[in-house]
Amino acid sequence: MKCKICKATAVVALRSHNAAFCPDCYLKFFARQVEKGIEGQKLFTRDERILVALSGGKDSLALMLELSRQGYDVTGLHIDLGIPESSPVARGVVERFCAKHGLKLMVKELAQLLYLSPGCISQTGQGLVLEGLVVREPSEKDRRAVSIRMTDKGMERYRYHHDKINGILDHLLRDVSAEDRATFERVLAIVLEEGKKLRAEQAQGAGK
Ligand SMILES: [Zn+2]
Numbered sequence: 028m029k030c031k032i033c034k035a036t037a038v039v040a041l042r043s044h045n046a047a048f049c050p051d052c053y054l055k056f057f058a059r060q061v062e063k064g065i066e067g068q069k070l071f072t073r074d075e076r077i078l079v080a081l082s083g084g085k086d087s088l089a090l091m092l093e094l095s096r097q098g099y100d101v102t103g104l105h106i107d108l109g110i111p112e113s114s115p116v117a118r119g120v121v122e123r124f125c126a127k128h129g130l131k132l133m134v135k136e137l138a139q140l141l142y143l144s145p146g147c148i149s150q151t152g153q154g155l156v157l158e159g160l161v162v163r164e165p166s167e168k169d170r171r172a173v174s175i176r177m178t179d180k181g182m183e184r185y186r187y188h189h190d191k192i193n194g195i196l197d198h199l200l201r202d203v204s205a206e207d208r209a210t211f212e213r214v215l216a217i218v219l220e221e222g223k224k225l226r227a228e229q230a231q232g233a234g235k
Contacts, residue, residue: 030052081121159180160177
């Protein structure tokens with residue numbers, strides 16, 4: 028198989044374009060496709076700041092690097108899910124890649140975003156698996172990833188608790204007028220929002 032452009036040995040075949048490319052020509056073709064996609068769809072301009080979600084897989088990393096090479100103001104965001112074995116690997120790949128290419132990167136930990144201890148999320152997940160409420164299965168799209176799906180039993184349990192909690196709330200609030208409920212909901216929303224800000228400030232203070 029030969030490169031469509033320069034006739035050197037091809038390493039990539041694109042059936043959708045009925046073409047094959049050598050490494051150099053493929054990179055040029057890829058860059059042109061990205062450029063055409065952004066301009067054609069009017070996605071964004073070089074004056075905008077762009078956040079690229081980085082999973083640790085090749086697709087998001089390649090996109091990030093190409094956008095940066097094309098002069099876009101990009102910052103990567105990686106969310107560390109805290110899953111033993113797989114998350115440190117994904118995070119390491121992202122951190123090394125961004126350091127190597129001088130790309131701006133933010134890393135957030137899921138456990139921290141949810142105010143939980145790092146082991147808590149995976150332990151909770153494991154408990155749900157043991158009870159047959161969720162299943163972990165290898166992702167079809169990416170063999171390194173694991174997708175988590177609720178089972179029928181899990182959905183049934185979720186609905187049961189959802190209805191039960193709503194039933195209790197309805198019972199507790201049965202003598203409260205609709206107007207008072209609306210006021211209560213507004214106050215609750217304000218308190219929750221302020222609480223969130225306070226926790227964020229505390230977390231920032233602790234990080235210093
Ligand atoms: Zn070529």
